[in-house]
Structure formats: structure tokens, C-alpha cells
Amino acid sequence: MIENLVIVESPAKAKTIEHFLGKEYTVKSSFGHIRDLEKKDLGVDIEHNFQPKYEVSADKKNVVKELKALAKTAKTVWLASDEDREGEAIAWHLFEVLQLKAENTKRIVFHEITKDAILNAIAHPRAINTDLVNAQQARRVLDRLVGFEISPVLWKKVKPSLSAGRVQSVAVKLIVEREREINHFNEQEYYKVTGCFKTAGQAEVKAEVMERFPNRENTLNFLESCRKSVFSVSRVETKPAVRKPAPPFTTSTLQQEASRKLGFSVSQTMSVAQKLYESGKITYMRTDSVHLSDLAIRSAKAVICQTLGEKYSKSRQYATHTKGAQEAHEAIRPTYMDRPAVEGDRNEKQLYELIYKRTLASQMADAELEKTQVDIAVSENRIPFTATGEVIVFDGFLRMYKESSDDEGDDEKDTLLPALHKDDRLSPVEITAVQQYTLHPPRYTEASLVKKMEQLGIGRPSTYAPTITTIQNRGYIVRESREGKKRELEQLVLKGEGIKTQFFKRTFGAEKKKLFPSDMGMVVTDFLSAHFADIMNYNFTAQAEEALDNIAEGDMEWQKMIGQFYTPFHDSIEKTLKNSERNTGERLLGTDPASGEPISVRIGRFGPIAQIGEGETVRYASLQNGQLMETITLEEALELFKFPRKLGAFEEKEVAVGIGRFGPYIKHNNVFVSLKKGEDDPGTITLETAVARIEEKRENDRNRQIKAFDNGILILNGRFGPYISYNKKNCKIPKNVKAETLTLEEAEALIAKEGEKKESGKGGRRSGSGKAKSTAKTKKGEG
């Protein structure tokens, strides 16, 4: 028999709250939603006014059992899920599934986990808000209808197992459209002029010409005029400026900054933050709110005043402007503001420090700057040089934290200018014009995609990371680093009397961990845009949210909203199934000059291929990594058919060079050897070089080997330390066993053990759900 049962969503939260409430209250967690639409089938009864068919989720059966038992004996049940659409629905599902009674069930909400907030909530219970619950049901049903009606169309018309959805399809579209912008980008050449001058007192002044020069001739003319010119200060303007701190972290801004400053992936940030949350070091990490509790603001103020002085403190409350924000939680902040560092692994320490500094900085004074702009007139030309200086008068929050920007290398520095006055004469030291090219818009990183999604109101803090994983697992996009191309650039230098031309090399287009669309991503995006334009519209979610708000306000019936959407939507499903062709994204490139047969690209069973001819004489070649069907040229496609190229024989076996998924390789006696990047060209490599590469690989393999037993068991050094290799199977060596002294018997015992594990693992997987399968797939892709 218990007095009070309080149910919250998260177990970590339950623990904290139990502390605040004392013995009279038993606090349990529902672990999020406990019930959902039927896993199989549509789960929505279209015929009967879209009646949802709910079932308790498989992994929540035990939770429900426990809660039900407790609820039976409790005098009062307090439903304390979050105060947002999903939280209200969780409360309602709990009420239904646990068969609670209205007279002893109370709904309470709090936005911050402080004692005051919780006691206040207990003092002001309310009933479940049915309108808000209905808004959630509408959201859920809408997403199910979109996902489960469109995906099967893709299975029929494009490829099995593909998926489409309100959020993921638009996320892919963003990446596809950006790629096309880049492909269609018209690069412009220009010259940028910078100058170094000296004052009468020999102080150095660096300045640049703000105007871009469109071509070489133009630039030379300007330099010529500089040669004959005198330089003098024509204007000095000094202005005070202030910079304000950024608001404390939300999920999205934390993901962005952890990506920029720490190099974390979006999901890595979330799992590290989860650990910090579970150990009570930070507040909840899935939030869209920048709100801070009064307690947090007060204690931040105390810490700042004590460590830095009162003038560094400025208490601020921030307002959330994000589209569709629901603000059920606080911003992400340290639980205790007087803890600048915490225990934990390296990642936890780093992420905590970031959160700590950002939160404190948000409660600090503005930075005060003095910006100076100086124009330097060129006597023989109307175009001036401009020098800018920035001096920090008072560092304020900058002492603690500075937000990074997505534009790399655009960091402003504290540049000090010497004292300059109007009409001061300056003598030129060196004037340099550098050839430049305008840059295409940047590809998305995981974090910048999250930023964009948040701006469009697509997805929620709890789904940003999983959505990015999903669209990669489906093969719509890839995250890759690509090497850029070196390019020779011209530099014109005016020093003394002469103008010298120099050349230097710079890398263009290098990409680090950026998101690229695959051919499949492009084909599916085009297919969906052609047939389901509404859903692919960037405003679709925003418009749906408006309708959901109406439902939440009680101004509209949820079934009515779904009905208005469904009729035309289902019509387009039927039409697409009936009228559209199977879509492989086929594109005709031209004719093969050798045979005169047509050459085309399309998505085949194993991915994108190029094809020459048809019928008996048909020939296929896979596209290379990084090549897209949309942009590949006839010449590049013809190049693919030159492989595999036979080079000759070595040790009486054939040596051939080919191009595979991981780049160019040499094949000899069923052994594959990669070509050396930057050195070997698959089109021209000789037998001699190929043999040298084979020998190198053999040498490497020998070094890898720790021990070899007579019966073919090998002890090898691998990426994860020493392991046993036998019959192409690998087996880990436990940490407490020394690889060098391993005997044959011990090795065999380990292999036998590994075999057992595999067997039982396989059995489990076979009977497991589809989820296990997709995890396996992911592993393969990463490996």
C-alpha cells in the first residue's frame, strides 16, 4: 500500500524528484511513451473516422505491469509527464492503460526540477487536457499515414525497404538541393588586393581593398596606379560596439557547438550528454527552450560575482523564438553552477565544460569593443584601401566563452591599429593581389543540417540525431570526407618599383565529414517531389503545426483535420501507383564511339551502374564512389569500362588493375592490393609498379603476423589489438592473455568459445525483430 504514486517520463528525473518529495511519495518512470499505433499494418481505421489502434509497445510490457500494480494500491496517482503535446498524450495513455480513476488521478506539470517548482506543481493539479491529447493523436496519425502509405509506393516503384516520411524525406531533399546548387554554381574569378604600409613612426598597418577586381588586367591597372601614387589617411572613424552573449544551450545549439568546437557527431553529443544527465551533472538534454530557472540565474550570478567581480555579472532571461518549440524543459545547463569541472571520461569533461561556460557566459555582461576603420586614399586612383582594427575595451562574457561560426577561418581577431590621423602619409611596403575564386555554398554537416531543420520546424530535439542516422542507413545520404583539388593561383606583388608575378598552390573543395546525397537519395527525392509535392514542401510541417495548434485550442476536431489531409493525399497515392513507371533514374549519356551503341546510367540491383548496349552485347560497369549519375559525363563513363585492365603475369598468375568501391586496386592470385593514393594512376600503372605494390603488401602482412601455427591458425596484429585468424574467421584475444605466448591449445579453445557465442547470437537474431537486422546493417556499413 502506497500513499502517492508519481509517474514521470525519465528514470533519472524520478530519482531526483523522489528526493524532493520524501517518503510519502513513490516516484516511477514510464520510460517515455508506453503505447503506440500497431507496429504492423496501418494502425489507423480509415473507415471509422481514423480511429487509432493502439497497443502497448513490446519493450514497455514490464513497465506497464509494474505501474499498474502500484497504481492499484496508491491513494493518489500523479501524472507528471512533460507539459507538451507528447507529454500530455503520455499522461492520457497511462490513464487508459493503467485503468486509473478520475477521482484519485491528478495531472501535474513543472518546467524545472527544483524543489519549489515541484511542490508548487503538487499544490496545483489539473485534469488531463483532452484537446492537447487530440493534437498529439492527429500528429501521430498524420505521420503514420504519410510514412506507411508512401513507403510501399517506393518499394514498388523504386526499390524495396526504402522509406519516406514527413521529416526524413525533407531532410534528404535539403541535401539533394544543396548538392545541385553546388553543381550549378558558376564560379567567378577575381583578385583581392591587400597592402602593407608604414607610418612615419615605422608602425605597420595592414589594409585591404574592399572592392574585388574582376580580372587580371583590371588588377594590374590598379597596381600600376599604386606604383605612381602616394598614400594618405583620408578618414578615421572610431565607433564603440557591444557584443552580447549567446543564449544557453538547447539540443540543437549544443549539437552545433559540440560539432564545431569538439568535433563530435550529433549522436555522439547526445550519448555523452545522456551520461552527464544520468549522473546528475546537467539538466535534461532534449530541449528546445533557452529558459533558465530563477535558481540557476541566481547561482550563476553568485559564481560570477565571486570569481570575476560584480561588473562581469548581468542576469538575463532568454526567450525562445524557435518555430514549433514546446518548451517543456529548461535550457541545457549544469545542475550546480558552482562546479566548473566534473569527473568522467574525456568526452564528458569536454562537453560539460562547454555547457558550463556557455551557461555562465549567458549570465555575463556584454563585451565592449572599439572598432576603428581607416580609409587610405591612393592619389592616382579613386579606390581606397581600408584598414580595420578592433580593440576589446571590456571583455565581459568573452572572458568565459565565444561562440564559433560555421564559416571556417572567418574568426575575427583583436587587431590593433597604430594611432592614425587624417592626412597622415603612409609609405607602401608591399601590395599584393591574389587570384581567387568565389566559393559555392557549403555542404551540410550533421550539425548544420540540424540547424536548418530546426529553422524549418522539422523534427524535434529527440529526433534530430536518429533522423540523420536513418537517412544514412537507408542509403539516401553519406557522410564523407573528400580530398580537394590543388589549383595553381597567381599572385601579383608590387614591391618597390616592380610588379612581380608569382604562382602558388592552394587546395579547393576539400570537404571534411560533410553530407552528400547518393544517387538513390536524388532519385527518391525527385520521385517524391513529382508525386507528393505537398509533403515535400518545406512549409508542410509548419502548416500542419498551425492546424495542430487549432486542435489543441479546441477550435477544431482532430479527425476533421486528418480527413481534409487524407482525401487528396490518398488520391495521389492511388494515382502514383497506377500511372507512374518504375523509376531507376535512367539517364542517356550518348553513344559509345567504339561500338556506336547507346551508353546510359541507372540504379541497378547493387547500386548505380553504367551500361553500354542492350541484349547479347550488353556491358556493365559500377559507378565509382563520389560519382553521381546526374553529373557523370560520357567520357568518365567510358573510362569505367577500361577496367579491369590486364597488366601481364607475375609468378605465373595474372595481374589486373580495377576500380572498386574503395578505389583503384590490383588483383593478383585473388589478393587485392590498393594503389597508392596520389602516386599511382590506374590508367597508366605498369606491371613493374604493380608488382612492387604486391611485394609491399606481403611485407606489411608479414609484420602484422605475431605467430603462425602449422594448421593455419594465425595470431595477427589488428586495428583493435592482437587477434586469432582461422578459416577467414576472426576471434578476439582476451586482455589478460598475452598474444606472444599463446599456445595452439589455448588458441583452439578461444576459437571454440567464439564459435559457441556466434551460434547462440545467430539464433537470437533470427527470431529477433527487424530492428536487430537494421543494427547489423549499420555495423556493416561502418566497418
Next chain:
DNA sequence: CAGTGAGCGAGCTTCCGCTTGACTT
């Protein structure tokens, strides 16, 4: 990990948002 790409057909795939572990390498 890297030569593949026919055709048939059974049985399966899929959404978004709330939550944690349970799994390997």
C-alpha cells in the same frame, strides 16, 4: 571489402516522438 545486374515469387520492409539500455567491434 573489390568479377555481379536473368526471372520467379514468398515474405518482409516503412513513419515520428517519448524514453533507456542491450548489443558488437
